[in-house]
Amino acid sequence: MPAEPSYRRVADDLRRRIRDGDLRPGDPVPSRREISRRYRVGDGSAQRAIRVLRAEGLVTGRQRHRLVVADTPTMxxxxxxxxxxxxxxxxxxxxxxxxxxxxxxxxxxxxxxxxxxxxxxxxxxxxxxxxxxxxxxxxxxxxxxxxxxxxxxxxxxxxxxxxxxxxxxxxxxxxxxxxxxxxxxxxxxxxxxxxxxxxxxxxx
CATH class of the missing domain: 3.40.1410.10 (Chorismate lyase-like)
Structure with missing residues (x-):
């Protein structure tokens, strides 16, 4: 059975931390450097994991600013x-x-x-x-x-x-x-x- 891609493993763990409340709305999301160090993955995998969470609406932020955990979307x-x-x-x-x-x-x-x-x-x-x-x-x-x-x-x-x-x-x-x-x-x-x-x- 092929190994799980490293970016997916990182995204899964960060998603769990957000849903368990370890990372709350407004909290800063670990930077790519912090993710690379904590999960022992390359910068590309760290960046791809963050893209997955952004696409799911779990993190938000602007270019050149630190990303944060998103609030539950309010229409x-x-x-x-x-x-x-x-x-x-x-x-x-x-x-x-x-x-x-x-x-x-x-x-x-x-x-x-x-x-x-x-x-x-x-x-x-x-x-x-x-x-x-x-x-x-x-x-x-x-x-x-x-x-x-x-x-x-x-x-x-x-x-x-x-x-x-x-x-x-x-x-x-x-x-x-x-x-x-x-x-x-x-x-x-x-x-x-x-x-x-x-x-x-x-x-x-």
Whole structure:
């Protein structure tokens, strides 16, 4: 009978420790170096064991941050894409060429410059919940009087997955919003990126 792969042995033991309460929600997960030393496995096996636990939703975290044991997933429901979120993480802005879909929503030519403002939104403990990306024509700050919103599903890209603490290719719900001025012109376009494993959307 073939020997059990070393990464599976490591994942099984860490899974048991999580389920037995030895590692509680919010506790740091052993690093790859610690796993390699404790279980006498190579770095590749340690990394693969962690990927297995992430895929199962047992551990979570962002790129370049220490992984922690995940809470039991709590489903959230988005009903109002404009409702203020109480907790924010990092945020940054860039001037970038407008992709075709964003240009169409803003009523500008594809490739025209847009200001892209990205916010990482978190829970009360600083763990990522979703991402908000706002696109505006540089120098415009028009008040919005109405909106349109649609929901699409797609796979998480590498940068998004790193911020959200999910695997590349994990299913995201994307709420695409256009805000309009009183003159019925586009004020901005907003994308909310929500991991489908813990979010549902029911727009009012």
């Amino acid at each position: 959230r429901t988005l009903t109002d894409p404009d409702e203020p979120w109480p907790h924010t993480g990092d945020e940054w802005s860039d001037i970038t060429p407008a992709p075709g879909s964003i240009a169409a929503r803003l009523g500008i030519a594809p490739g025209a410059p847009v200001e892209q403002h990205t916010q990482e939104l978190t829970d009360a403990h600083g763990r990522p919940t979703h991402i908000r990306v706002t696109y505006q024509v540089p120098g415009t700050r028009s008040a919005a009087s109405s909106r349109e919103a649609v929901v699409r599903a797609r796979a998480a890209e590498p940068g998004e997955a790193g911020v959200l603490g999910v695997d590349v290719g994990a299913l995201l719900l994307v709420v695409e919003v256009i805000h309009y001025t009183t003159a019925d012109e586009s004020a901005d376009a907003v994308d909310l990126l929500l991991p489908a494993a813990v979010w549902t959307v029911r727009l009012d």
